[in-house]
Amino acid sequence: MFKLLLVSALVAVGLCQYSVPVHGHNDTNSTSTFTNPILDTGGADPWVFRHGGHYYMTYSNNENITLYKSDVLTDWNNAESKLIFKPEKGFNYSTDIWAPEIHNLNGNWYVIFTADPRGDSPPPEVEMWCEYNCPAVHHRMFVVEGEGDDPWEAEWKYKAELDTYDQFAIDGTYFQHKDQLYHIYSCWHRKYDGWPANLCITRMSNPWTVSSPFSERQIISVPEYAWEKTPFGRASNDRLASNEGPQQLTNPTTGQTFVIYSAARSDNRNYCLAQLELVGDDPMNPGDWRKHPFPIFYQNPGESAYGVGHASFTISPDQSQDWIVYHGMQDPTDGWYARTIRAQKFGWNDDGTPNFPKPGYGPYEVPSGQK
Known part of the structure; x- marks a missing residue:
């Protein structure tokens, strides 16, 4: 999700040599199918949830936080x-x-x-301490609170900065386990590392307060496999090797708990999704996490679907299906500019792990119960 050049103006993705749909409207011959992307303009890092009979979405635009509301999951153009x-x-x-x-x-x-204070441009007196170029050195995590039952009618106000020990922090999420709230986010080992980006976890006493001292912060994943780095298997350095975009995902049948995260470089075709499973009882113990040795959702060159990652998860209107909403690229040479938002149904393997489809454009059947 490292977006040095993320455009604040939304950019439509261009056509490429493959004959695949590029518009997120329902099929003109049937309201029972849709094609990706689900938003005609560009977008990245989608967060989607269902509440009170509606879907809500927000995503990165660099400038503000805008909430979108739709009756359907598969078309956000109106x-x-x-x-x-x-x-x-x-x-x-x-x-x-x-x-x-x-x-x-x-x-x-x-x-x-x-967010950060300087448009991703630290002064030379700061960046000179980094081993690699580190424009994100001042990025931190923040919280805005919305009072009320309805997210659309809530009164929103700035709440606090989350304590990340005055170190690089991006892509934070809330993780809940046995009535305890945690903060999982993308971090460096030290303040001026400049890379790699890892996954850190800390305890929270409420949604805006981290309770763990720095000595208790734990790193639960680092880019260790060749596919977590760009280019694959980079031997000389770890610049832009990333674990980021963590999301909690719970199997609704077995109760197994996962963190699905993004790996490799976010402006590159190799960006993908990876998996941690909580196999012990303490999320703060790195030994209680099991990492899958291969990516679980990754590029599909046959359909020109590249750079797929930074996902969120939701359900169909009748609650019978699980859906992944993610961003990807049709032209990977355009990097961060090329990302668009897509959705697909996913299932579960016999061992309780998520079973994601190959990314593509469809047409696909709309979510069950969608009108």
């Missing part, structure tokens, strides 16, 4: 929109607003998001 937070200038959270997520916790709504 969705209602509402600005819920636009920062004033001069604060640590004024620029480069990335990867907002909206969670319902303790009766209110909370947006957890990444």
Whole structure:
């Protein structure tokens, strides 16, 4: 999700040599199918949830947090929109607003998001301490609170900066286990590392307060496999090797708990999804996590679906199906500019792990119960 050049203006993706659909409208001959992307303009880092008979979405636009509302999951071109937070200038959270997520916790709504104070441009006196170029050195995690039962009618206001020990932090998410709330986010080992980006976890006492001291912060995943780095198997350095975009996913039948995260470089065709499973009882113990040795959702060159990652998960209107919403590229040479938002149904393997399809464009059947 490292988006040095993420455009704030939304850019439509171009056609390529493959004859695949590029518009997210329902099929003209049938309302029972749809094609990807589900939004005609560009977008990245989608966060989608269902509440009160509607779907809601937010995604990175660099400048603010906008909430979208739709009756259907598979077409957002005519969705209602509402600005819920636009920062004033001069604060640590004024620029480069990335990867907002909206969670319902303790009766209110909370947006957890990444931002920085200088448009991803630290002064030379700071960046000179980094081993590699590190424009994201000032990125931190922040929280906006929405009071009320309905996210659309909630009163939104800035709440707090999350404590990440004055170190790089992006793509934070809330993780819940046995009535304890945790913060999982993408981190460096040290303040000026500049890479690799790992997954860190800390305890929280409420949605805006981290309770773990730095000595208890744990790193639960690092880019160790060749496919977690770009180019594959880079031997000389770890620049832009990333574990980021973590999301909690729970098997509704078995109760197994996973963290699905993004790996490799976010502006590259090799961006993919990877999997941690909580096999012990303590999320703060790195030994209680089991990492899948291969990516679980990755590029499909046969359909020109590249750079697939930074996903969120939701359900069909009748709650019988699980759906993944993610971003990907049709032309990987355009990097961050090329990303668009897509959706597909997924299932579960016999061992309880998620079973994701190959990414593509469809046409696919609409979610069960969608009208």
